């Protein structure tokens with residue numbers, strides 16, 4: 001059967017040609033996809049090509065598509081399109097080969113390889129230490145380095161030099177080399193690369209088979225339907241929709257006995273994997289329209305974003321099999337279905353409740369003490385009577401209290417609870433708890449075949465206990481992705497305490513950052529230096545081995561003497577970006593509080609006639625305008641240009657929050673959360689990150705300067 005595939009660079013090439021010409025290229029692509037052997041497609045072999053498999057096809061008068069058609073099998077690969085001369089130049093020195101050690105199709109630039117060979121003669125005089133001296137040719141070949149590239153590789157001395165030649169390396173070879181350079185052993189590196197191929201069985205002429213290889217699939221998409229092609233062509237830059245990394249693909253299509261947890265730093269494609277997994281499970285497990293895969297996340301704006309993205313990767317009936325929501329909305333809906341109606345807490349009603357309750361205070365503790373006691377002891381353990389409160393170990397609390405004091409503290413807490421009950425107000429944690437009670441009482445059975453959880457670090461253990469009830473233990477039951485480094489709410493979970501057993505399964509981690517440049521990633525990670533983070537199951541996680549594949553400018557951290565100077569600088573930054581053609585929706589100003597946006601940055605934009613749009617919790621932001629959002633709001637999103645502004649002392653962390661507590665443990669936890677907030681904010685930037693402050697700089701930035 002004829003096999004047609006397109007290379008991901010072909011999408012880049014389409015995007016680079018003028019819009020007026022794109023239609024013709026797309027029409028050609030569809031014709032080619034339907035039947036590359038049809039008589040109206042005229043393949044012209046060209047002379048002077050390094051690879052005899054290269055053919056070209058005219059598109060209109062000016063454009064040429066580059067196609068690879070190997071002798072054996074019935075395979076056609078569409079790899080590039082450009083103006084006639086440029087297309088020829090591009091193709092002239094490329095070879096398209098099946099790697100004899102891995103079996104993947106690789107694209108090599110012979111011009112570069114020859115250039116290196118000439119240079120190497122001189123460079124090799126130096127007998128200094130080379131990065132890969134201790135690895136044999138055989139080992140390098142096994143990680144996918146083509147033998148032709150050895151002269152380049154053998155001369156590398158630093159990680160930075162690997163980065164410099166990265167665009168000439170097949171992705172798997174690049175990642176393998178980085179892994180070895182980072183100190184991972186050869187075996188660990190092979191494991192990371194997920195290789196399980198027997199080189200004896202590799203036929204370097206069998207392109208049909210090679211198209212099935214996971215590393216081939218990083219760069220070639222096999223096209224089986226017009227819809228599939230149109231989807232790809234519709235959004236050529238959204239490569240994640242088609243070209244998954246083998247480690248991502250393996251997680252998406254894995255068969256797991258029980259629950260799975262996937263960790264990974266910011267931008268490593270956790271949400272992408274979770275969405276593809278939802279699609280995979282819906283296709284596999286849902287037999288009719290009522291069967292569902294439940295996709296849960298923490299905030300409603302993220303649920304909206306995911307809902308939208310899913311529309312672009314899952315079509316037809318299968319899309320209806322995936323329900324995306326938050327644990328809170330799901331629980332509220334369930335209770336409402338049982339005619340249990342209530343208000344949920346908001347800033348106003350909760351303050352009122354606490355003020356009322358605090359009137360019974362007798363011990364001289366401030367209100368923040370009670371609020372924390374409530375959250376971290378009472379709600380954390382689901383305590384609803386004084387006896388349990390007297391007995392519970394107050395782990396994580398820094399202020400010691402006697403038994404007698406406890407019974408007096410309880411009066412305030414009970415008062416608070418009574419106020420909520422009388423006014424039919426529920427905290428979200430109680431909404432979730434009540435949902436569990438209803439399920440227990442009614443023995444409800446749900447249509448959910450599996451649950452996918454994104455932003456898992458921010459969900460409460462009550463949320464997980466609820467999930468355990470919705471989907472009983474079984475194969476592929478829960479697929480949980482998260483990263484404790486990005487925990488910005490107070491919740492902390494140990495999955496095994498919630499009946500979710502992921503132990504014994506090899507840790508699953510995503511390490512390649514697709515979003516930010518390496519420079520931004522490093523800066524962001526340095527914010528968290530010296531802190532410890534958990535793996536959502538009671539053990540420690542780390543950021544070892546993470547890497548961005550993109551490079552760019554170093555984040556700009558600017559401190560100003562006054563607010564006016566800061567505003568002027570930001571204004572210039574935005575106007576320069578606009579002049580460079582950056583879309584307004586790709587620029588975002590982030591602050592610690594919404595008030596700051598409204599009072600400082602909104603007037604600045606109005607003054608300069610720059611349109612802006614606030615990122616809201618309950619809707620996706622559409623339309624022309626710079627985005628304005630708090631750090632909490634930009635979680636899960638990304639922008640090419642990001643400005644984190646007013647990173648001042650007293651604002652990050654907010655003085656009101658620091659003052660709120662006298663408890664040392666609480667203070668440290670608050671500081672940690674603030675660091676994570678800054679980390680989350682910084683990792684939303686794809687290309688440019690500007691961090692500004694005025695008057696006095698936040699201690700988080702001051703400390704950072706010492707670290708880098």
Ligand SMILES: Nc1ncnc2c1ncn2[C@@H]1O[C@H](COP(=O)(O)OP(=O)(O)OP(=O)(O)O)[C@@H](O)[C@H]1O
Nearest residue numbers: 240243244245266267268269270271272514515636
């Ligand atoms: N295989 C891939 N190829 C190309 N781009 C990818 C791939 N996987 C993910 N991306 C892109 O990387 C970016 C980050 O992906 P995603 O949001 O899934 O990461 P994440 O780990 O959930 O991030 P965070 O935890 O920071 O919110 C997105 O722009 C996504 O489209």
